[in-house]
Amino acid sequence: MPFDPALPATNSPVSSAELRNQFTGLKSLVDDCPTTNGMQAYVNDYVTNNAASNVSGVDGLPPGFTVSDPPTQAEVQTVVDKLNELIAALKAH
Secondary structure (H helix, E strand, O other): OOOOOOOOOOOOOOOHHHHHHHHHHHHHHHHHOOOHHHHHHHHHHHHHHHOOOOOOOOOOOOOOOOOOOOOOHHHHHHHHHHHHHHHHHHHOO
């Protein structure tokens, strides 16, 4: 029998069968809860599968790189290419 928070009714006589069913229902709810170890394993798997990859191999923009005002197409393309390289490195698993 599932747990019923309305039982026992206020001022009702105590029934061992009703209380036993309530405790059994509560135990089922507790048993269905994840354990600390189970949750830790889930978190570890989630982090491992969804964390960004190491980007230490992605170099920054060339030393002394500056953007003119207004920027040239080549300057903007250099930034776009570097950003795409970084995004690809972050997605790599």
